[in-house]
Amino acid sequence: MEYLNGIAPADAMVHVLLERRAAETPEATFFSFGDGVHTLGDFNAASNRLARNLETFGITTGTHVAVLMETSVDYLCLWLALSKLGAVEIPINTAFRGDLLKHVLATCEATVCILDDKFTDVFRAVYPEGAPFELVFCRSGDAVAPAGVFRDFRSLLDPADDSDLRKPLQHDAIASIIFTSGTTGPSKGVMLSHHYLCAYGLMYAEINGLQDDDVILNFLPFFHIAAKFLTIATLACGGRMRLQPRLSISTFWDEVRAHRVTNFVGVGGICNMLISRPENPDDANSTIRTIYAVPDPADIHREIERRFGCKLTTVYGSTEVGLPLFRGVHDAYRPGSCGRISPYCDVQIVDQNDQPLGVGETGEIVVRPKRPFLIGSGYVSMPDRTISAWRNLWLHSGDRGHFDADGWYYFDDRATDSIRRRGENISSFEVELLVAKHPAVAEAVAVATPSEVGEDEVWVLVLLRENHTLLPEDLLRHCSLHMPYFMIPRFIDIVDDLPRTSTAKVEKYKIRATGRSACTWDREAAGWTVTRHGVFPPGSWDASRAGDVPVPLGGAPARATDQGDIYRQHTC
Structure with a gap:
């Protein structure tokens, strides 16, 4: 049986796609990064060498390997090498620290960790001696002799046999564990089989009509699934990838023209940022064919297609459920809709008792695949959460939606308690847990509040302990020590009371409905x-000295000016 770009299910593994393309056209460009260009043949050989060196350290089929690295050629090579070995790659959000990092590393069952040198201190703060990890590889240019379980990553780059390993791997085995927002609990690690991970990229290629002359821009971090499915889509369609460590709005169109980019992911507020820049007569004079807009901004959809001379595609999906609803490059446009049902899935809108609802009725979006291994395989180390989410033969998304009489589906809101900011799913539970670590805080409530550039901002309301005082500025400093920067709340209210049910549960829906006040x-x-x-603090930020720019939040910065780097390593 063949499907999804003609790939047989047993061959739906990212390293198999690489090896096939490398055998067919070894001199063809796979991707460029910075000033370097990497051919299929050379990159496949490099990943084979890395895989064989990893194997000398006992890293093999089934080994769980945590990776705390920013986008680089080494990271991309490592990902493919681990796939060739059948090891389980566990990419970690590079902004995680403290309790969040410890939770992820403790949950993922990793015995090996590979990290960029810049994250060594963050890692050592959680695991000073490296234990319980058997090996920790640090990627650094410094000639510092490793100690204990720590090793130099450069030892993995030593010369070795560069032929394909041809290990007998099963396409249904777990290839990766990607952590996603825990909404009402700690972050959950979604287990992705080789087949499901590969299928995600194959479906992306189909939805966007990608061909062998496409150039895909990939500025997304590899701890999210998007960077991975863009890489897989590149291999599937036979095109090329332009890899970047981040997105710069101010130089975006220069980058597009220089590398003849034809496709990219417009996640979060990127479409709004691009359209908010002053219109240029050359806007439509680019190579862009398709923008994968998630979400697809209905208010500016037609303006984007007109101004940039391209087609917008969109989907409803997640790390767990794949891409069960989509509007492809050849489909008609239905304002506000996230598309129709994929031929590879069944989708229903159900009530609280899992009974299907009818046209126009809002309920939970549930999904199941029509073919094996086209959704996630459960949550690592969380069997109870797995059973709850995969109940009654449907994967429950926790999202609410409805469909119309023509079969178009619409995303309405999140049934679960999460916040979506700049393409990142943020667990309100984790925000509340970390805010409550402040000694003056008796109770913390985190909710989503609308952002001027689309999606949400983080809003925190706190009750103080008796005889304690707290300034918002001090709570902000506290948050900067305990949480990733993208999770740090923008809005803070110090309150005397919170709306509650008769059983004393906080009624967040009332907080959201009332909204922020002039005192927020x-x-x-x-x-x-x-x-x-x-x-x-005010007046202390020097972008030129720090070599970075602030994330553009709210008000006037919604019109992205020449602020340079916008999306760092936290965009989905």
């Missing part, structure tokens, strides 16, 4: 700046 503290209005480097 807004860090941006107060002049504070948040970047990946930390939190900066």
Whole structure:
């Protein structure tokens, strides 16, 4: 049986796609990064050498390997090498630290960790001696002799046999574990089989009509599934990839023209940022054919297609459910809709008792595949959460939606308690847990509040302990020490009471419905700046000195000016 771009199910593994393309056209370009160009043949050989060197350290089929690295050629090579070995790659959000990092590393069952040198201190703060990990490889240019379980990553780059390993791997085995927002609990690691991970990229190629002359721009971090499915789509369609460590709005179109980019992911507020820049007569004079817009902004959809001379595609999907609803490059446009049902899935809208609802009725979106291994394989180390999500033969998304009489589906809201900010799913549970670590805080509530550039901002309401006082600025500093920068709340309210049910549960829907007040503290209005480097009081941020720029949040910055790097390593 063949399907999904003609790939047989047993061959749906990313390293198999690489090896086939490398055998067919070894001199063809696979991707470029910076000033370097990497051919299929050379890159496949490099990943084979890396795989064989990993194997000398006992890393083999089934080994769980945590990876804390930013986008680089080495990381891409490592991912393919682990796939060739049948090891389980577990990419970690590079902004995680402290309790969040410890939870992820403890949950994922990894025995090996590979990290960039810049994250060594973050890792050592959680595991000072490296234990319980058997091996920790540090990628650094420094000639520092490793100690204990720590090893130098450069030892993995030593010369070795560069022929394909041809290990007898099963396509249904777990290839990766990607952590996603825990919504009402800690972050959950979604187990992805080789087949499901590969199919994600194959479906992306189909939805966007990608061909062998396409050039895909990939600026997304590899701890999210998007960077991976863009790489797989490149291999599937026979095109090329332009790999970047981040997205710069100010130089975006220069990059597109220089590398003749034809496709990219417009996640989060990127479409809004691009359209908000002053119109240029050359806007439509580009190579862009398709923008995969998630979400597809209905208010500017037609303007984007007109101004940039391209086609917008869109989907409803997640790490767990894949891409069960989509509007492809050849489909008609239905404003506000995330598409129709994929031929590879069944989708229903159900009530609280899992009974199907009819046209126009809002309920939970549930999904099941028509073919094996086209959704996630459960949550690592969380059997109870797996059973709950995969109940009654349907995968429950936790999202609410409806469909119309023509079979078009619409995403309405999140039934689960999560916040979607700049393409990142943020667990309100984790925000509340970390805010409550402050000694003055008795209770913390985190909710989503609308952002001027699309999606949400993080809004925190706190009750204080008796005889304690707390300034919003001090809570902001506390957050910068305990949570990733993209999770740090923009809005803070210190309150005397919260709306509650008769059983004392906080009624978040009432908080969202009432909305922020004139007394709500807004860090941006107060002049504070948040970047990946930390939190900066008014007047203390020097972008030229720090070599980075703040994430454009709210108000005027919604019109992306020449601020340079916008999306760092936290975009989905």
